[in-house]
Amino acid sequence: MQASAMIVPKNLQAYVGGSTIHGKFGTPFDFRMGLNFFPFKNKVVRWNTEGLYLNRSPVGYTAVPFTVGGTGWVFHTNLELAF
Numbered sequence: 838m839q840a841s842a843m844i845v846p847k848n849l850q851a852y853v854g855g856s857t858i859h860g861k862f863g864t865p866f867d868f869r870m871g872l873n874f875f876p877f878k879n880k881v882v883r884w885n886t887e888g889l890y891l892n893r894s895p896v897g898y899t900a901v902p903f904t905v906g907g908t909g910w911v912f913h914t915n916l917e918l919a920f
Contacts, residue, residue: 847878858895865893886914 839854850873857866871887889903889911897905902913 847875849874862895863893865891865895867891867894881919883917883919884914885917886912888912 838856839852841850841852843850851871852873853868853870855866855868857864867889869887869889871885874884874886876882876884891903891907891909891911894903894905894907897903897907903911
């Protein structure tokens with residue numbers, strides 16, 4: 838699940854989210870919170886900063902900043918350009 842709201846219209850968005858899996862290998866979960874900043878007030882350029890808490894992450898690979906089985910906080914930021 839994820840929820841978001843614009844703190845500053847067309848400019849700054851806050852969000853929170855989380856997920857869990859119930860299975861025979863346990864109940865891993867994650868929780869995230871972050872900000873999206875749109876400097877030109879459109880979706881062409883976006884700067885995202887996020888804090889993510891993992892508990893026994895069931896996934897992990899090179900495209901995400903965590904490993905399989907990881908537990909703890911991950912903080913990351915990225916700048917995206919749509920073209």
